[in-house]
Amino acid sequence: xxxxxxxVVVNASPWNYLVPLYIFFKGLSVGALCISAVYTVFRSExxxxxxxxxxxTSLLTFIPVPxxxxxxLHQPLRFWHLLVNFNPTSVISWGTWLIILYPLCLLWYIxxxxxxxxxxxxxxxxxxxxxxxxxGTFGLGLRGLSILTLSLALLADLYTAFLxxxxxxxxxxxxxxxxGYFLTSAVVTGAALVLIVYLNKKPEEKTVRTLVRIIQGAxxxxxxxxxxxxITLGATSLQGQKxxxxxxxxxxxxxxxxxxxxxxPLVLLNKPSLNKKxxxxxxxxxxxxxxxxxxxxxVGVGIQAxxxxx
Amino acid sequence: xxxxxxxxxxxxxxxxxVGCMSCTISCKMENGVTYDGFRSWVDMTERGVFPRVxxxxxxxxxxxxxxxxxxxxCPVKASYINxxxxxxxxQKRCIGCGYCxxxxxxxxxxxxxxxxxxxxxxxxxxxxxxxxEPACVHNCMGKARIFGDLNDPLSEISQYITKNGVQTLRxxxxxxxxxxxxxxEINKLPNKGGK
Numbered sequence: 001x002x003x004x005x006x007x008v009v010v011n012a013s014p015w016n017y018l019v020p021l022y023i024f025f026k027g028l029s030v031g032a033l034c035i036s037a038v039y040t041v042f043r044s045e046x047x048x049x050x051x052x053x054x055x056x057t058s059l060l061t062f063i064p065v066p067x068x069x070x071x072x073l074h075q076p077l078r079f080w081h082l083l084v085n086f087n088p089t090s091v092i093s094w095g096t097w098l099i100i101l102y103p104l105c106l107l108w109y110i111x112x113x114x115x116x117x118x119x120x121x122x123x124x125x126x127x128x129x130x131x132x133x134x135x136g137t138f139g140l141g142l143r144g145l146s147i148l149t150l151s152l153a154l155l156a157d158l159y160t161a162f163l164x165x166x167x168x169x170x171x172x173x174x175x176x177x178x179x180g181y182f183l184t185s186a187v188v189t190g191a192a193l194v195l196i197v198y199l200n201k202k203p204e205e206k207t208v209r210t211l212v213r214i215i216q217g218a219x220x221x222x223x224x225x226x227x228x229x230x231i232t233l234g235a236t237s238l239q240g241q242k243x244x245x246x247x248x249x250x251x252x253x254x255x256x257x258x259x260x261x262x263x264x265p266l267v268l269l270n271k272p273s274l275n276k277k278x279x280x281x282x283x284x285x286x287x288x289x290x291x292x293x294x295x296x297x298x299v300g301v302g303i304q305a306x307x308x309x310x
Numbered sequence: 311x312x313x314x315x316x317x318x319x320x321x322x323x324x325x326x327x328v329g330c331m332s333c334t335i336s337c338k339m340e341n342g343v344t345y346d347g348f349r350s351w352v353d354m355t356e357r358g359v360f361p362r363v364x365x366x367x368x369x370x371x372x373x374x375x376x377x378x379x380x381x382x383x384c385p386v387k388a389s390y391i392n393x394x395x396x397x398x399x400x401q402k403r404c405i406g407c408g409y410c411x412x413x414x415x416x417x418x419x420x421x422x423x424x425x426x427x428x429x430x431x432x433x434x435x436x437x438x439x440x441x442x443e444p445a446c447v448h449n450c451m452g453k454a455r456i457f458g459d460l461n462d463p464l465s466e467i468s469q470y471i472t473k474n475g476v477q478t479l480r481x482x483x484x485x486x487x488x489x490x491x492x493x494x495e496i497n498k499l500p501n502k503g504g505k
Contacts, residue, residue, distance in 0.1 A: 004355065009351040075405045078386075085388075087386065087387050166383070168413065
């Protein structure tokens, strides 16, 4: 028997372009911090010169985040309600505190990192002075502070994946793959931005190669997540199949994220060398574009796919 | 014997719905619902192959779920369930983040363009508190809607549920709706030629 919808009401979602932009910028910040932490947490000397610019990149890319969040509220002057009405079952409630604590910790981390590398930051002079004493860092060394900041950063990024993942009846979002997918995308976009920043300084060949290898690895992981998502969506239910259909029909996803954001950069970033600076730059820019488009397609198609079923 | 605590609910007998949309209109008029939002509406589907074709009407509204996803996700506790089991929004507390609107699997919430907060069906609590029926029930020309206390076994709605087999929308989600349907072609396959 054929079924044809003649008249179906789906109340419009109030989420617009600000939500994927918010997730994107937060991911950029977290990804850049992950690169900085390669030196401060994992003690890779090769990333020593990269650690500080990566941390500053992380801070600068975080600046739009609170503004995007406020702009997305239709009652922005009531944002303080978030601080006084904590709902433990709401992912946003937890996320609110994470995105307050993360940048504060990041500032502290940058001050401490600058101090360890002999870089004075006038704006953070007071923080740097207090960070020079063990009381000022509550006994935390640079590594301890890095681990704390990185943990907060990872949680601040992951919460958006859970924010989408716990929504009932949104088959595209209800996936255990989503946090890993978002986090990988965050790391890859952050690393790509750090690569652009670093290429404009005095880059070292070995460091660039390692950074590009991280980007390539993360891109490969993204392909794994994408294909896993396709298989599980397509095989488990009719709802999943319809969502997959919509995803594949979305040029933002297929052409934008998969082709321009993953496959083309994998080719461009192959055999990285400082002689191919412009190619590396274009590759990194495409990776960032892909990360942005991924957020748009996952948020947009996720809502659209659920509209077929209510 | 009815328990002291009320649990309001609604039964919609789709056999009696003619798709006149009086529920949609009366709801809009009663509650000042904005042009681009709906608290109550009627979905229409056509089934079959010519000449054996049937049009189905499925009136929809907030399901006033016992396990309401909108209440769970609201970061400021603006969405809540009152003592009578009605899911409501505290419009003075709502920050308009839209999470509840996205989280509602029934698409029963919308952003009120004027107030800039989430809005939804309230089972016309202002009317019910005066002993009246919700506007959609009062104005239903086919008497397809029955509203009442589900905790009272002698109420019309409880009797109706006992006598007629009822379904709920998306029972797989575990939301435990308090809106029930009789003979509805619900939980259907997606649109555009689903089989």
